[in-house]
Amino acid sequence: MSGERNGERILVGEVLEEGYLVSLAELCRSCTVETQTITTLVTEGILDPTGEDVEHWRFTISSLKRVKTVIHLQRDLGVNLAGAALALELLDRIAELERS
Amino acid sequence: MDYKDYYKTLNVDRKATQDEIKRAYRKLARKYHPDVSKETDAELKFKDLGEAYEVLKDPEKRVAYDQLGSNWNAQQGFKPPPDWGSGFEFHGAPRGGGSQQGFSDFFESLFGQAGRSGGSGRGFHMQGEDHHAKILVDLEDSYRGATRSISLQMPEVTPDGHVVSRSRTLKVSIPKGIRQGQQIRLSGQGAKGQGSGKAGDLYLEIEFNPHRYYRVEGADVYLELPVAPWEAALGATVKVPTPSGAIDLKIPANSRAGKKLRLKGRGIPAKTPGDLYLVLQIALPPADDEKSREFYKRMQEEIKFDPRASMEVA
Numbered sequence A: 001m002s003g004e005r006n007g008e009r010i011l012v013g014e015v016l017e018e019g020y021l022v023s024l025a026e027l028c029r030s031c032t033v034e035t036q037t038i039t040t041l042v043t044e045g046i047l048d049p050t051g052e053d054v055e056h057w058r059f060t061i062s063s064l065k066r067v068k069t070v071i072h073l074q075r076d077l078g079v080n081l082a083g084a085a086l087a088l089e090l091l092d093r094i095a096e097l098e099r100s
Numbered sequence B: 001m002d003y004k005d006y007y008k009t010l011n012v013d014r015k016a017t018q019d020e021i022k023r024a025y026r027k028l029a030r031k032y033h034p035d036v037s038k039e040t041d042a043e044l045k046f047k048d049l050g051e052a053y054e055v056l057k058d059p060e061k062r063v064a065y066d067q068l069g070s071n072w073n074a075q076q077g078f079k080p081p082p083d084w085g086s087g088f089e090f091h092g093a094p095r096g097g098g099s100q101q102g103f104s105d106f107f108e109s110l111f112g113q114a115g116r117s118g119g120s121g122r123g124f125h126m127q128g129e130d131h132h133a134k135i136l137v138d139l140e141d142s143y144r145g146a147t148r149s150i151s152l153q154m155p156e157v158t159p160d161g162h163v164v165s166r167s168r169t170l171k172v173s174i175p176k177g178i179r180q181g182q183q184i185r186l187s188g189q190g191a192k193g194q195g196s197g198k199a200g201d202l203y204l205e206i207e208f209n210p211h212r213y214y215r216v217e218g219a220d221v222y223l224e225l226p227v228a229p230w231e232a233a234l235g236a237t238v239k240v241p242t243p244s245g246a247i248d249l250k251i252p253a254n255s256r257a258g259k260k261l262r263l264k265g266r267g268i269p270a271k272t273p274g275d276l277y278l279v280l281q282i283a284l285p286p287a288d289d290e291k292s293r294e295f296y297k298r299m300q301e302e303i304k305f306d307p308r309a310s311m312e313v314a
Helices: A024-031 A035-043 A062-077 A081-099 B006-010 B018-032 B042-056 B059-068 B105-115 B139-144 B229-234 B290-302
Strands: A002-005 A008-011 A014-016 A021-023 A058-060 B131-137 B146-157 B163-174 B183-186 B202-208 B214-217 B220-227 B236-240 B247-251 B260-263 B276-282
Touching: A021 A024, A024 A035, A024 A062, A035 A062, A058 A062, A062 A081, A062 B018, A062 B131, A062 B202, B006 B018, B006 B042, B018 B042, B042 B059, B042 B105, B059 B105, B131 B139, B131 B146, B131 B163, B139 B146, B163 B183, B163 B202, B220 B229, B220 B236, B229 B236, B229 B276, B247 B260
Parallel strands: A008 B163, B131 B202, B220 B276
Antiparallel strands: A002 A008, A014 B183, A021 A058, B146 B163, B183 B202, B214 B220, B236 B247, B260 B276
16 A cells, blocks of 8 residues: 655555564564464463464564564574563563653 | 675684683674664674674684685775685575664675575565554644554565665654544554565554653543642642643642542543643742841741641650
8 A cells, every 4th residue: 555745656555553463373473483483482471362272363563573582592592482582571570661 | 885894893812712602602693683672773793793603603603704804995895805705505594583673785795695694584474573663643643633654674585685785765644532542553554575475564663652641551641730838728729731722720728739630531532532631839939138038937827737736656
């Protein structure tokens, strides 16, 4: 989707609300990871989907970024999952402090 | 093409052990990791670190790289020696090694595709990865709608198979009523797909630039409004700024500091429009000349007022 103004291409996107939810399949697709990776993140408490079972799991839009941050930290810094989770929580807290 | 001093990048001695190299890399990687770092050029620094480590962590590549050491001339720029690569065999590690981003021409000319770990499979079709970025907008943009430019560093595969990091600027329409925490999804603006897979999407997380006097909470906007003591005491009509333009505001008599005046629907024009809250702050006129000091003294004498009456200390 795009609009044209003064000959320049202006991209028009879709606005997603804070409460926008994605399924497990969409999350895996977006982050190019296996289902297994996501279930591990849920077990570890890094992601907190709604829904009773895997089929009905729904993740918030912010999960997309969180999954990637965890994967990048693990891959690039050699930390384990618990370490990446801790870093993620500290990053959240820094962001929160900076907002207030 | 410039010669790259990988030892300098990692800040290690040329005689450093493999363990020392790993330590130096990890330390710098923590400092410059784009997901963690606040440094302005973190992305670029981290890429350089990754490239240097990719070579120095691998004893085969390191030995080969070390042999170049004395043979290049800074004035002429760098060219790999004609016999480069003979006698070495570079094993590309099959699994991802942090090289999302393209390495330099220098790296490519020496180690090429074979040297990069985590290369893409052949004959394989997959939709590209989604990308994420933050976009800073002004509160006023949300009231009127706007167009913002955003610069992104994107890895791109050239026709001859090299990965280069390309900076691209996108013009994005910021719709009226946008709020912090919302995201804009631009389909097809993420990573290119593999094979015939389509490109991923780009998610832009909306964040407001801090404003000099407005504060935003969800769709509601707050403004601390200074008023004179007589405006608060006697009531007044004053001109106040709002993100959609100045308005005349009626302040009721006997207003206290901290009183909230709500202007319904004058917050962010979202689907359910927010409200604008004006929080009264009573500004004290300075007693910096004889006339005003005289006036304060008269108030002291004539108005019976104990601001600490409720504290039971009298």
